[in-house]
Amino acid sequence: MTTRVGYFPNNNSLFVLRHRGLLERRLPGVEWVDLRSLPAAAPVEVKTALPTLHSDWLFEPGGYDFVGTGFTPPVTGLAHGRDLVYVGISGPRVENGRLVVRDGSPIETVADLRGRRVGIAHGSWQTTLLLFALDKAGLSWSDIEPVDTAVHDGPAAFLGGELDAWVGAYPALGGVERETAVRTLIETDGLFSHPSLWFTRRDFAEHHRDELTAIVASLQESDAWIVAHPREAARYFAEDEGAASESDVDRWEHALRNRPFGLHPVGEDFLDEQRRAAELLAANGLLPRAADPRAAVLPWLNELLAEPAG
Structure with a gap:
């Protein structure tokens, strides 16, 4: 059978695995789906909805069987009734970005x-960070003017004065910091753990355990290589951007060195965070309901990830 794996640079682990060819050695039938090549999601009103692109394509013909994203997309999928399950999570990525002015x-x-304009890549972890920050300050989503900057449009909008504040992530945030002085409004650390997540459909997990096991083992091997060779890994990202200068590689190397790699079991603290996020997103009108993330946990996958990598 063919196993379709979705990838894009934002999930660093899958992006490097795609380039290194390790998965093909364990899973000859793998087919890589570049998420950037799929049709874009229909526009949503940033004040009232979250996009469901990642979970949509997990269930659409021509989509993928396995994908990795940030914190928010699987919560969104669950709230829209998608029967997805978590495969694993990374360690906390609290150094990856923050809310700045x-x-x-x-x-x-x-x-x-x-009343201010705040830039986010709407539907990503940035939406959750901003909502957690607002809630901590006694504000709601309706109290601000959220602006969807996507992943790559934020720097220009922030530098151009179109935004009053911005949830920036490295390496893009590093580029902004070289252009102008910024001030941190709130750190990610202490607000939420912000891990990467990997997930699949329940039917795929139930009927293709060998394929999932191969994907997990390959990701673990590739992640260990990234930790040992961050500059070589950084070149994949710089070259993908069409920016192969050593300064561009420096930028990506810095980002990779400050990110955790490796897949871990889905724990209770993380599930509590996801539940709180689901409740806040629903209460602020961004999700139709607050689905329980614990329904997306399969014990055998947690047991697999609890075993020593090898």
Whole structure:
């Protein structure tokens, strides 16, 4: 059979695995699906909805059987009734990004964001970070003007003054920091753990255990290689951007060195975070309901990931 694996640069682990060819040695029938080549999701109103692209293509013909994303997409899929299950999570990625303003901005605290334009890649972990930050400050989603900057449009909008604040992530945030002085409004650390997630359909997990086991083993092997060879891994990302200078490689190497690699079991603390996110997203009108993430956990997958890699 053919196993279709979705990948894109934002999930660093799958992107490097695609380039290294390790999975093909364990799973000859693998087919890689570049998420950037799939039709874009229908536009959504940033004030009232979250996009469901990742979970949609998990269940659509021509989509994929396995994918890795950030914190928010699987919560969104579950809330829309998608029968997906978690395969594993990374360690916390609290150094990956944060909510910033330009140095000299009159915005001193998150509470000052009321009525302000805040840039996020809507539907990603950035939506959750911003919502957690607002809730901590006693604000709701309706108190701000969220702006969907996608992943790559944020720097230009922030530098151009179109945004009052921005949830930036490395390496893009690093590029902005070289252009201008920024001030951190709130760190990710202490707000939520912000791991990567890998997930699949329940039917695939139930009927293709060998294929999932091969994917997990290959990701673990590839992630160990990234940790040992971050500069070589960084070249894959720089070249994908069409930016092969050593400074571009430096930028990506810095980002990779500050990210955790390896897949881990889905634990209770993480599930509590996901449940809280689901409840807040639903309460603020961004999801139709608050689905329970514990329904997406399969014990055998947690047992697999609890075993020593090898």
